[in-house]
Amino acid sequence: GSGGKGHSGMDHSSMGHNMETGSNNATNTGSTERLTGTAFNLTAQVSKQELAPGITLPVWTFNNSVPGPQIRVKQGNTVTINLKNELPAPTSIHWHGVPVPNAMDGIPGVTQNAVQPGETFTYTFKAEAPGTYWYHSHQDSANQTDRGLYGSFVVEAKDGDKPDRDYTLMLDEWVSAGTGDKGENMAGMDHGTMNMSGSNTSGSSDMGDTSSGHGGHGASNEAGMNMGHDMSMYDLFTINGKSGSAVEQLPVKKGEKVRIRLINAGFLSHQIHLHGHEFKVVTSDGQPFNNPAVLKDTLVNIAPGERYDLEFVADNPGQWLIEDHSGGKAGQGLKAVIGYEGASAGTDKPDVSDSLPLLDITRYGEASAAMFTLDQTYSKSYDLELNTAMKNGSMVYTINGSIFPDIPPVNVKKGDTVKVRMVNNSPMDDHPMHLHGHFFQVLSKNGKPLEGSPVIKDTLNLKPGEEYVVAFKADNEGNWMFHCHDLHHAAAGMVAEVKYD
Numbered sequence: 001g002s003g004g005k006g007h008s009g010m011d012h013s014s015m016g017h018n019m020e021t022g023s024n025n026a027t028n029t030g031s032t033e034r035l036t037g038t039a040f041n042l043t044a045q046v047s048k049q050e051l052a053p054g055i056t057l058p059v060w061t062f063n064n065s066v067p068g069p070q071i072r073v074k075q076g077n078t079v080t081i082n083l084k085n086e087l088p089a090p091t092s093i094h095w096h097g098v099p100v101p102n103a104m105d106g107i108p109g110v111t112q113n114a115v116q117p118g119e120t121f122t123y124t125f126k127a128e129a130p131g132t133y134w135y136h137s138h139q140d141s142a143n144q145t146d147r148g149l150y151g152s153f154v155v156e157a158k159d160g161d162k163p164d165r166d167y168t169l170m171l172d173e174w175v176s177a178g179t180g181d182k183g184e185n186m187a188g189m190d191h192g193t194m195n196m197s198g199s200n201t202s203g204s205s206d207m208g209d210t211s212s213g214h215g216g217h218g219a220s221n222e223a224g225m226n227m228g229h230d231m232s233m234y235d236l237f238t239i240n241g242k243s244g245s246a247v248e249q250l251p252v253k254k255g256e257k258v259r260i261r262l263i264n265a266g267f268l269s270h271q272i273h274l275h276g277h278e279f280k281v282v283t284s285d286g287q288p289f290n291n292p293a294v295l296k297d298t299l300v301n302i303a304p305g306e307r308y309d310l311e312f313v314a315d316n317p318g319q320w321l322i323e324d325h326s327g328g329k330a331g332q333g334l335k336a337v338i339g340y341e342g343a344s345a346g347t348d349k350p351d352v353s354d355s356l357p358l359l360d361i362t363r364y365g366e367a368s369a370a371m372f373t374l375d376q377t378y379s380k381s382y383d384l385e386l387n388t389a390m391k392n393g394s395m396v397y398t399i400n401g402s403i404f405p406d407i408p409p410v411n412v413k414k415g416d417t418v419k420v421r422m423v424n425n426s427p428m429d430d431h432p433m434h435l436h437g438h439f440f441q442v443l444s445k446n447g448k449p450l451e452g453s454p455v456i457k458d459t460l461n462l463k464p465g466e467e468y469v470v471a472f473k474a475d476n477e478g479n480w481m482f483h484c485h486d487l488h489h490a491a492a493g494m495v496a497e498v499k500y501d
């Protein structure tokens with residue numbers, strides 16, 4: 001994304017996605033619409049969006065906007081979301097991180113039929129665990145999520161203290177050369193041949209199909225090979241669907257307490273730097289750290305699918321960036337601007353320093369009683385070895401040497417305590433592993449027990465060579481996906497199932 005100085009490119013009104021919140025809260029989500037209450041309508045539809053001044057791409061959206069509206073509910077409420085599919089392809093919604101009943105998890109071929117064009121499906125579940133979550137398509141998801149079918153989902157604590165400002169930033173990357181006709185081509189693609197579980201559901205799983213998942217806004221190559229994991233094709237980086245000179249603006253006033261909910265909806269990791277302020281990282285994947293320390297000039301690495309909530313007091317008037325420092329192309333353009341009331345523009349500059357320390361969540365916050373310990377007895381114990389291989393000329397991503405659906409499931413029964421050791425033997429690739437339907441506790445990294453706060457997550461990034469041990473309680477019956485959230489990797493095999501007897 002590029003574009004000149006100034007804000008002349010900020011009028012997106014013709015596309016109807018730049019709505020003000022209209023919410024009666026003192027806070028807002030920037031330009032993303034916020035929906036509150038208990039009943040919601042999401043329409044999946046094809047649209048176009050100006051992601052940076054002068055760069056308008058075909059997108060697939062919920063309610064005509066990327067991101068789709070924020071759905072914001074109260075802990076304890078039962079919520080209903082009606083999905084209407086106006087896309088030219090089947091779709092579904094997965095509530096990433098929310099421990100919903102299995103039938104509401106949104107996995108075509110496993111938990112429901114894919115929602116066909118013109119059809120509707122109603123999701124309903126009780127929002128129990130407060131936190132920052134998100135929703136996205138789980139049908140042909142490497143393609144559909146990449147095209148923009150995602151939004152944020154926030155469960156407000158019953159009696160949590162409310163910040164004065166509560167912003168949500170959804171991070172994503174695009175291929176700026178995408179053109180409208182590719183959108184039409186992709187719309188006609190048939191992904192209906194896979195059936196994950198052999199159950200009699202129509203539609204298909206989006207995973208384990210090595211021929212799909214590389215659409216990437218028109219980036220598929222001529223030969224039609226699986227090149228989906230070539231991340232260099234992405235050259236436009238957005239926060240809340242905005243980039244270039246029209247970046248997301250986050251107004252604050254001096255003295256206010258500000259929460260920033262970071263959600264990575266893309267396939268690349270980012271190292272986020274908040275300029276000008278001390279801050280705390282208060283949650284990871286929506287789950288709180290115990291007594292987190294104050295940080296300054298520390299990068300927060302956010303992998304695909306992960307969420308981190310930052311909190312700070314606005315005590316340093318001016319205009320400040322919150323931006324990606326991961327270097328290379330990903331460092332260019334992924335930013336938002338925190339602007340104090342009355343501050344003049346341009347008082348902060350992007351910087352490309354990559355020498356800042358990185359937050360290590362395995363030694364952050366204060367130790368406290370936790371659900372699990374390393375040396376307790378577990379009723380089940382599994383090893384997952386993550387790796388990369390070539391198969392028939394395509395790159396595949398394996399678990400224990402196999403690709404989905406040939407990976408033996410993690411079999412559990414209700415009440416089990418389950419320990420899972422994961423090791424990433426891929427030479428180059430990160431694997432952000434996401435477990436559906438459950439939270440897990442991180443017990444150790446590279447053989448070292450965690451120091452500091454217990455860390456509860458649903459998405460955990462493993463860099464090449466890293467080993468983690470996690471544990472979870474089998475308390476939510478069903479068939480659940482456990483997969484890499486680089487959705488290209490999932491599409492190319494890296495999907496296990498957790499199956500209850």
Ligand code: C2O
Nearest residue numbers: 094096305434481
């Ligand atoms: Cu966020 Cu199985 O997905």
Ligand code: CU
Nearest residue numbers: 431484486489
């Ligand atoms: Cu992966």
